Amino acid sequence: MQMMQRLRQFFSKNRSTVSNKGGGLSSWIGKHFFGINNEAMDTNETIFSVITQLANTLSSLPLKLFDNYEERKDMTVADLIKYQPNPVMTTFEFINKLEVDRNKDGNGYALIERDHYLQPVALWPIPPEYVSVLQNTDDNSIWYQITGVNQNMLVDSQQMIHVKHITGASRLTGISPINVLKNALAFDKAVATFSLNEMSKTDSFKVTYEANLNDEKRENTIEDFKRFKNDNGGVLFQEPGVTVDQIKREFVSGDVINTEKITHTRIANAFNIPISFINNINNTVATNNEQIMTQFVQKTLTPIVRQYEQELTIKLLTQKQRKQGLYLKFNMNGLMRGDVQARTAFYQAMRRGGVFSTNTILGLEDMPLSKEPMAEKLFVSGDLYPIDMDPTQRKGVSSNAKEDQQAILVNDPDKSD
Numbered sequence: 001m002q003m004m005q006r007l008r009q010f011f012s013k014n015r016s017t018v019s020n021k022g023g024g025l026s027s028w029i030g031k032h033f034f035g036i037n038n039e040a041m042d043t044n045e046t047i048f049s050v051i052t053q054l055a056n057t058l059s060s061l062p063l064k065l066f067d068n069y070e071e072r073k074d075m076t077v078a079d080l081i082k083y084q085p086n087p088v089m090t091t092f093e094f095i096n097k098l099e100v101d102r103n104k105d106g107n108g109y110a111l112i113e114r115d116h117y118l119q120p121v122a123l124w125p126i127p128p129e130y131v132s133v134l135q136n137t138d139d140n141s142i143w144y145q146i147t148g149v150n151q152n153m154l155v156d157s158q159q160m161i162h163v164k165h166i167t168g169a170s171r172l173t174g175i176s177p178i179n180v181l182k183n184a185l186a187f188d189k190a191v192a193t194f195s196l197n198e199m200s201k202t203d204s205f206k207v208t209y210e211a212n213l214n215d216e217k218r219e220n221t222i223e224d225f226k227r228f229k230n231d232n233g234g235v236l237f238q239e240p241g242v243t244v245d246q247i248k249r250e251f252v253s254g255d256v257i258n259t260e261k262i263t264h265t266r267i268a269n270a271f272n273i274p275i276s277f278i279n280n281i282n283n284t285v286a287t288n289n290e291q292i293m294t295q296f297v298q299k300t301l302t303p304i305v306r307q308y309e310q311e312l313t314i315k316l317l318t319q320k321q322r323k324q325g326l327y328l329k330f331n332m333n334g335l336m337r338g339d340v341q342a343r344t345a346f347y348q349a350m351r352r353g354g355v356f357s358t359n360t361i362l363g364l365e366d367m368p369l370s371k372e373p374m375a376e377k378l379f380v381s382g383d384l385y386p387i388d389m390d391p392t393q394r395k396g397v398s399s400n401a402k403e404d405q406q407a408i409l410v411n412d413p414d415k416s417d
Contacts, residue, residue, distance in 0.1 A: 059095035061330040068325035085123035106176035110161035133172040177270040188263040354380040
């Protein structure tokens with residue numbers, strides 16, 4: 001009860017008053033944290049693009065509550081995870097924030113607010129900078145310490161949604177991909193800084209005197225050259241015996257391109273996405289978009305989605321509800337649809353095989369369901385038969401075929417072999 005009282009204090013109607021004292025969730029809104037993670041995401045366009053793609057793709061997937069493959073809409077949890085996790089966020093924004101934190105810091109956290117009956121009523125994203133993961137050495141239980149300005153909160157693992165990158169047996173938190181890329185990003189930044197400095201330099205010249213000049217002529221030559229340099233061009237009167245040559249500045253763009261190729265490949269590997277999703281700097285031609293999307297869904301999205309589904313199912317549903325067949329699931333069918341031709345062939349195969357009904361296909365295409373009674377009925381193709389079916393019962397076989405066969409056996413018993 002003491003834990004629930006502290007939770008209610010954080011989420012009470014008067015939490016603005018708590019915030020004035022330095023606590024409460026509202027004290028985290030608008031906070032900015034400066035470090036290598038934020039700096040890399042804010043200043044590196046490639047990492048920004050990768051995190052944006054992952055976060056937007058995941059938050060665009062429909063998230064629903066199912067009961068033995070049937071969607072449930074009559075429970076509070078169903079509305080919570082499908083539309084509005086908390087009073088100030090949509091599901092898209094909530095998942096987007098968690099995924100950005102997971103890719104930026106290696107961990108994404110969300111605190112579960114529960115009512116007097118311990119049922120979840122809201123989910124609040126927590127900045128990773130405020131969360132410390134602890135383990136009780138007595139029973140190996142996991143606890144989360146949320147650090148406020150003037151107060152802290154300690155909650156058990158069942159009250160916190162925690163999604164993370166890969167970890168190990170000796171770690172309680174995920175590894176940040178940006179930390180893994182620290183050296184690669186530092187090298188890329190050094191090359192970019194050097195190239196920028198080279199391009200920002202002014203033109204340089206070499207002045208050669210073929211003979212000794214007196215002080216007056218030397219001063220006049222220098223003044224003419226200064227005016228020429230300050231005016232960024234113009235007329236330069238070159239005195240006899242004086243030669244002015246421009247020192248060439250060579251900018252090798254190939255070195256920058258090669259460095260970008262290496263950096264982009266390392267970023268793609270760290271975030272486990274296809275290199276073609278970053279750009280076409282490697283002249284990669286997407287000859288088959290369906291295969292590329294399949295690779296992205298199977299190798300990148302599926303592990304991420306599976307982690308979210310299990311974490312949300314375990315933390316938001318009771319063990320009794322899970323045993324009854326309730327679970328939370330993202331719908332990734334839209335990403336695997338492919339083009340119109342591929343979808344048509346797939347639906348025809350499922351329809352003729354008795355797997356999909358008319359309304360099943362309409363639902364997958366996000367089209368209105370048919371109210372016709374036969375729209376829910378499964379059909380099977382007429383040219384398929386059970387392997388143990390009498391061949392004489394097949395469609396197109398004459399009704400007297402069996403009698404003809406028996407007559408043949410009577411007249412010529414040797415053909416019975």
